[in-house]
Amino acid sequence: xxxxxCNAEINETPFKEWLFNDYSVSRYKCxxxxxxxxxxxxxxxxxYTIPKRKF
Numbered sequence: 001x002x003x004x005x006c007n008a009e010i011n012e013t014p015f016k017e018w019l020f021n022d023y024s025v026s027r028y029k030c031x032x033x034x035x036x037x038x039x040x041x042x043x044x045x046x047x048y049t050i051p052k053r054k055f
Contacts, residue, residue, distance in 0.1 A: 001028060001039060001047075001049075003028075003030040003032065003033060003035060003037070004035075004037055004049045005030065005033055005035045005037075006030060006032050006033040006035070008030055008031070008032040008033065010028055010030060010031070012028070012029075012031070014026035014027055014028050014039070015027055015028070015029060020040070022042055023040045023041065023042050024040070024041050024042070025038050025039070025040055026038070026039045026041075027039075037049050
C-alpha cells in the first residue's frame, strides 16, 4: 500500500477495519507525512484509496 499524498510505502497493518456494503475498508496512517486515508477493496477488484480531507 502507498500513501496517496507522499507516495511512501506503508508496510503497517491498518489501525481500523470495517465493512461498507460489499467493500472491506481499512484505515491507514502514513508514518512519513502523518496523513490518514481509507483503502477500499472488493473481491475480484483492485484496491483503491480515498484520502481523508484535511481542514
